Amino acid sequence: MNPILDIQHVTHTFGQHTALQDISFSVQQGEVVGLIGRSGAGKSTLLRCLCALERPQQGHILLDGVDLTTQPERQLVRIRRKIGLVFQHFNLLTSRTVAGNIALPLQIAGCPRKEQADRIAELLELVGLKGFEKKYPSQLSGGQKQRVGIARALAANPTLLLCDEATSALDPESTSSILNLLADINKKLGLTIVLITHEMDVVRRFAQRILVLDHGRLVEDGTLLDFLRDGQNNRTLQTLLADIRPSLPAFLTETLASAPQQGHNKAIIRLVLSGDNASEPLFSALHEQFNVRTALLQGGVTTVGEHLSGDMILSLEGEKTEQALSHLKTAAQNMEVLGYVPSHS
Amino acid sequence: MSPLILKLILHSTWQTLEMVVASTALSVILGLPLALFMIATGPQGLYRLPFAARLMGMVVDAVRAVPFIILLVLLIPVTRFIAGTSLGTEAAIVPLSIAGIPYFARIAEMALREVDSGLVDAVRAMGGTRMTIIRSVLIAEALPGLVTGVTVTLITMVGASAMAGVIGAGGLGDLAIRYGYQRFNTTVMFGVVVVLIIMVSLMQVIGNSLARWLKH
Numbered sequence: 023m024n025p026i027l028d029i030q031h032v033t034h035t036f037g038q039h040t041a042l043q044d045i046s047f048s049v050q051q052g053e054v055v056g057l058i059g060r061s062g063a064g065k066s067t068l069l070r071c072l073c074a075l076e077r078p079q080q081g082h083i084l085l086d087g088v089d090l091t092t093q094p095e096r097q098l099v100r101i102r103r104k105i106g107l108v109f110q111h112f113n114l115l116t117s118r119t120v121a122g123n124i125a126l127p128l129q130i131a132g133c134p135r136k137e138q139a140d141r142i143a144e145l146l147e148l149v150g151l152k153g154f155e156k157k158y159p160s161q162l163s164g165g166q167k168q169r170v171g172i173a174r175a176l177a178a179n180p181t182l183l184l185c186d187e188a189t190s191a192l193d194p195e196s197t198s199s200i201l202n203l204l205a206d207i208n209k210k211l212g213l214t215i216v217l218i219t220h221e222m223d224v225v226r227r228f229a230q231r232i233l234v235l236d237h238g239r240l241v242e243d244g245t246l247l248d249f250l251r252d253g254q255n256n257r258t259l260q261t262l263l264a265d266i267r268p269s270l271p272a273f274l275t276e277t278l279a280s281a282p283q284q285g286h287n288k289a290i291i292r293l294v295l296s297g298d299n300a301s302e303p304l305f306s307a308l309h310e311q312f313n314v315r316t317a318l319l320q321g322g323v324t325t326v327g328e329h330l331s332g333d334m335i336l337s338l339e340g341e342k343t344e345q346a347l348s349h350l351k352t353a354a355q356n357m358e359v360l361g362y363v364p365s366h367s
Numbered sequence: 368m369s370p371l372i373l374k375l376i377l378h379s380t381w382q383t384l385e386m387v388v389a390s391t392a393l394s395v396i397l398g399l400p401l402a403l404f405m406i407a408t409g410p411q412g413l414y415r416l417p418f419a420a421r422l423m424g425m426v427v428d429a430v431r432a433v434p435f436i437i438l439l440v441l442l443i444p445v446t447r448f449i450a451g452t453s454l455g456t457e458a459a460i461v462p463l464s465i466a467g468i469p470y471f472a473r474i475a476e477m478a479l480r481e482v483d484s485g486l487v488d489a490v491r492a493m494g495g496t497r498m499t500i501i502r503s504v505l506i507a508e509a510l511p512g513l514v515t516g517v518t519v520t521l522i523t524m525v526g527a528s529a530m531a532g533v534i535g536a537g538g539l540g541d542l543a544i545r546y547g548y549q550r551f552n553t554t555v556m557f558g559v560v561v562v563l564i565i566m567v568s569l570m571q572v573i574g575n576s577l578a579r580w581l582k583h
Contacts, residue, residue: 073492103494113489116583117507126503127493158583178493 024087026051026214027072027182032081034067041067042078043238049182049216054208056229057218058262064238065218069186072216073105074098086181103131106175110187112167114159120146120170121155127178145173148210149203165196172203176211183207185217189224201228222265226324234258250294250333251356268292268321268335270360278361288339288365289347290319294356295332311349314340339365368554375542376558380566382456383538386531387524389460394467394520399513401427401468402475403501411484413497427469435466435527439534446534459536463527471520478512479505511582518574522567539563 025048034042042064049055059065070076071083074090083090090101114123121142128138146152149169159167168188175183185204189197205228208215219225225232226246234242236258242249249259250267270278270290279286295304300323308314321334338346350357405423408416433441439462446461447453486504495503506513529540539559547556 075488075492099494099496101494102492105492107489107492109485109489111485113483113485115486115504115508117510117581126490126495129503130490130493130495130499160583174493 023050025049025084026053026086027216028082028084029072030082030084032068032071032078032083034071034076034078034080040238042071045081045235045238045240047233047240047243049214051214052208052212054205054215054228054230055217056225056232057216057235058220058222058225058232059235060220062237063235065220065235066186068235069184069218072182073107073184074102103127103178104181106178106180106183108168108171108175108183108185108188110190112159112164112171112191114167114170114174116159118158119155120151120157120159120162123159123170124174124177127174131178133178141177142173145176148176148207149173163196164192165199168192168196168200169203172200172207176207176213181214183213183215185215185219187219188217190219190221197224198227204228222262226266234262247294247296247331247355250331267333268319270320270335274319274363277363279363280361282343282362286362286364287343288337288363289343290335290337290360290363291347291350292335292356292358292360293332293350293354295323295330295334296355297329299354300330300332308338308346308350312340312342312346314338314343314346335360337363368558372546372552372555372558375546375555376539376562379537379539379542379559380562382536383525383528383540383566385456386459386463386528386536386538387521390463390467390528391471391517391521391524393460393464394471394524395517397464398468398471398520399475399506401472402479403505405472405476406479406505407497407501413487413500427472430465430469431473435462436530436533438462438466439530443534454535456531456536456538459528459531459534459538462534463524463531466527467520467524470523471516474516474519475509475513478509478516481512482508511578514574514578514581518570518578521570521574525563525567525570 027049029045029047032042032045033040045068057065057068067076071078077091081091085101085104088101090098093101115126118126124142124145125138128141133141142155146154149172151166151169151173154162154166159170162170189200192200201224204215204217207213217225217229231245232242232249233240241258242256249263252259274290278290282289305316308316315338317337319335319337321332323330323332325331340346347357347359401423405420406412407414408420408423410417412420442462442465443453445465446458449461450458452458482505486508487500490500490504528536528538529543531538532541532544539562543556543559546552547559
C-alpha cells in the first residue's frame with residue numbers, strides 16, 4: 023500500500039543553522055504517529071514543511087502521491103485544504119462564533135451555505151460541543167477551544183491531521199479528553215494523525231508509533247515498547263523516557279550495591295512487560311515456582327494504544343532469587359537488575 | 368443667548384459636522400487600504416516588498432510631519448484642482464482628508480499589527496487565499512481597534528477643522544475666533560466650547576460602546 027505521507031531526505035537550513043537534516047519516514051493511511059523532540063529539535067520546522075507553509079531546501083514530501091516541494095504556490099493553496107492543522111494556542115478567530123470558525127475552511131473550499139450548517143452540526147456532535155454554535159471563543163475553556171480547533175481542522179475532510187503541541191496549553195484533565203477525542207476520531211474516521219509534541223507522556227498514551235527528532239535528525243522510529251527495550255543504550259531515548267518511566271526512590275539508591283552480599287541480597291529489578299505478559303499473575307507465579315517474595319516498588323501496568331504494557335521496579339527476595347531472575351530474563355520483554363539492597367529495607 | 372447667536376452656532380455646528388464626517392469617511396476609505404498595503408508589503412507580510420513598504424511609510428510620515436495649518440495653505444492649488452475652488456466648507460474637506468488619510472493609516476496599521484500572526488498562519492494552512500486572509504482575518508480581527516481608530520480620527524478632525532476658517536470654511540472654530548476672540552463675544556465663545564465638548568464626548572461614547580460590542 024502506498025503511504026499517505028512520504029518524506030524523503032528532507033533538509034532545511036536557516037542561514038547557518040540546520041533545522042532539519044536528511045529526514046526520511048513514511049506514514050500509512052490510518053496510522054497515529056507521535057513526533058517527539060525537545061524544543062529546538064526541528065519539530066516546528068518539520069511541521070511547517072508538512073503543511074506546505076515552508077518549502078524545504080532539499081528532499082521531497084509526498085502527500086497522497088503529490089510532491090509538495092515541487093508544486094507552485096497556486097497549487098499549494100489547494101493542497102493545504104487537504105491537511106487539517108490543530109494548534110497549541112487554538113488560533114480561533116475571536117471575531118467569529120464557534121460555528122463561524124468551523125465554517126471558515128468550508129467557505130474557503132466553496133461549500134454551499136446549506137451544506138455548511140449540516141456539516142457544522144455534525145462536527146460539533148463529533149467533538150462533543152453540541153449546542154455551542156453561537157458562542158464566541160472567549161466564552162469557552164481551553165479544552166473546549168481545542169475541540170473547536172479540532173472540528174475546524176476536520177471540516178474540509180482532510181486526508182491528514184497534524185496536531186502541533188495540541189495539548190501543551192491544556193490542564194491534565196483537558197489533555198486526557200482531547201487525546202481521547204483524537205483517538206476516537208482516528209478510529210471512527212480512519213484518519214491519519216501526526217501528533218507533534220515535546221511531552222513523552224502524550225505520545226505514550228496516544229501514538230502507536232513514535233518518531234524521535236533530535237538536533238534536526240530523526241534518531242528513532244518505533245513503538246514505545248521498542249524504546250523501553252532498547253532505552254538503556256540510547257542517551258536521547260533515556261532522557262525522553264525518564265519523564266514517563268518509574269525511577270528508583272532516593273532512599274533505595276543510597277543503599278544499592280551492584281552485587282549481592284551477606285545480608286544485602288534483596289534484588290531490585292526493572293521489568294518491562296507487554297501484551298499477554300502484562301496481564302499474567304506474575305507475583306504468584308514467582309512465589310509458586312521459586313518461592314520468591316516479590317514487591318512492587320514503582321510503576322505498574324498501563325495501556326499503550328490498545329495493549330497493556332508494564333514498566334515497573336520490583337524487589338525480589340528468597341533462596342532462589344537468581345533462578346527467578348534468569349526466568350524473568352527470558353519471559354519478560356526486558357529485565358534489568360538495578361542492584362541489591364539490605365534485606366530488611 | 369439671542370436667537371441670532373443660536374442660529375450662528377447651529378449653522379457652524381452643521382458646517383463642522385459636514386467637514387468632520389466627510390473627511391473622516393474619506394480618511395477611512397483611503398487610509399485603510401494604505402494601512403493594509405503597509406502591512407502586506409512589510410517584513411512579515413503576505414506580499415513582501417520591503418522597498419515599497421518603506422517608501423510608503425516615508426510618504427505617510429512626511430504628510431504627518433507638516434502642521435495642519437501649514438498643510439491647509441500649502442494644499443491650496445491641490446484643493447482648487449480637486450474641488451474647483453479653494454474656499455468654503457466643501458473645499459476644506461480636501462486638505463482635511465489629505466491630513467486624515469495618513470493619520471488613520473498609521474492607527475489602522477497598529478490595529479492590524481496587533482492581530483495574532485498565528486491566525487494568519489492558521490488560515491494560510493487551511494488553504495485560504497490572501498484575499499481571504501485580509502478580509503476574514505486581518506480586517507475582521509482588527510475591527511474593534513479600527514473602530515477606535517475611527518473615533519480618534521473623528522475627534523482629531525474636529526480639532527483640525529477649527530483651522531479651516533483660514534480658507535473660509537466656516538465651522539465652530541472659525542465662529543469662536545471671529546465672534547468670541549476678535550469681537551470679544553464671550554457668550555459665543557462659551558457656546559462654541561460647550562457644543563464642541565458635547566460633540567466630542569458623544570463621538571467617544573458611541574465609538575467606545577461600538578468597539579466594546581464588536582470585541583466578543
